Amino acid sequence: MVKIAVSGKGGVGKTTVTAMLSYLFAMDGYNVTAIDCDSSINLPAVLGVGEVTPMSELEHIIEERVKGPLGTFRYNPKVDDIFEKYSKKNKYGIRVLALGTIEKGGEGCFCPQNAFLRAILRHAIFRKKDVLFLDMEAGIEHLGRGTAKGVDMLIAVIEPGMRSFETLKRIEKLASDIGIKKIGVVMNKYIDSKSSRELMERINHEILGVVPYSQCFIEADLENIPPYEIECEVESFETIKKRVVEIIMSQ
Ligand SMILES: Nc1ncnc2c1ncn2[C@@H]1O[C@H](COP(=O)(O)OP(=O)(O)OP(=O)(O)O)[C@@H](O)[C@H]1O
Numbered sequence: 001m002v003k004i005a006v007s008g009k010g011g012v013g014k015t016t017v018t019a020m021l022s023y024l025f026a027m028d029g030y031n032v033t034a035i036d037c038d039s040s041i042n043l044p045a046v047l048g049v050g051e052v053t054p055m056s057e058l059e060h061i062i063e064e065r066v067k068g069p070l071g072t073f074r075y076n077p078k079v080d081d082i083f084e085k086y087s088k089k090n091k092y093g094i095r096v097l098a099l100g101t102i103e104k105g106g107e108g109c110f111c112p113q114n115a116f117l118r119a120i121l122r123h124a125i126f127r128k129k130d131v132l133f134l135d136m137e138a139g140i141e142h143l144g145r146g147t148a149k150g151v152d153m154l155i156a157v158i159e160p161g162m163r164s165f166e167t168l169k170r171i172e173k174l175a176s177d178i179g180i181k182k183i184g185v186v187m188n189k190y191i192d193s194k195s196s197r198e199l200m201e202r203i204n205h206e207i208l209g210v211v212p213y214s215q216c217f218i219e220a221d222l223e224n225i226p227p228y229e230i231e232c233e234v235e236s237f238e239t240i241k242k243r244v245v246e247i248i249m250s251q
């Protein structure tokens with residue numbers, strides 16, 4: 001099982017990248033799980049499954065499973081059934097879950113939601129030829145370090161622009177603090193110009209691929225259909241997917 005986190009500044013295309021890669025991995029025969037870790041949930045819609053119940057709304061179940069006697073927490077709550085029950089599969093077999101708003105907390109956070117999430121991520125690890133995508137907010141802080149630690153690769157999505165470049169630096173720092181060694185950059189919404197080429201040259205990490213700015217994604221969004229259904233930039237994403245496979249296969 002490979003865990004891939006997708007991060008980047010707001011609106012750069014994290015959810016789009018997660019959805020396109022999930023689709024291409026599923027087409028290659030992988031069992032794909034995609035978890036929306038953003039508090040404003042939109043990955044399920046982009047993957048064509050409508051709404052899913054966010055984990056954070058299952059408070060009673062979480063409490064029941066996570067709480068041990070006398071206010072203690074169970075480290076290994078049972079989550080398998082929840083994983084099945086509260087996820088939806090799209091027509092390509094991609095399993096989609098949403099976390100909803102979980103308590104923010106770094107290292108010290110031992111809130112039930114985080115224990116629960118960790119258990120879900122652990123559970124997902126046990127399957128073969130699986131790939132798990134985490135569609136994240138700009139940081140991975142809100143998941144807590146313990147949870148983010150198991151991430152094998154971080155895909156940082158950027159767009160041509162200084163603000164997204166600044167966010168990249170923050171993401172890089174965080175990834176190295178946590179010990180994520182494999183980082184790749186996707187340059188999305190690319191418009192060729194002298195300054196965007198200069199910006200590309202300043203990126204210290206491998207660029208997995210470049211996705212041009214394309215109206216296709218806006219059309220897909222307007223029609224409320226997954227962008228792969230109308231073949232938005234599939235070739236660019238195919239290149240990215242191939243590179244991701246090579247990187248995760250290499251030790
Ligand atoms: N290559 C592209 N060209 C044009 N538009 C794009 C491209 N990629 C994504 N978009 C559009 O940009 C908008 C934001 O994309 P998306 O929701 O994937 O970003 P995000 O990083 O997940 O945003 P958020 O931070 O809100 O979660 C969407 O309307 C999407 O259709």
Ligand SMILES: [Mg+2]
Nearest residue numbers: 014015038042
């Ligand atoms: Mg998003």
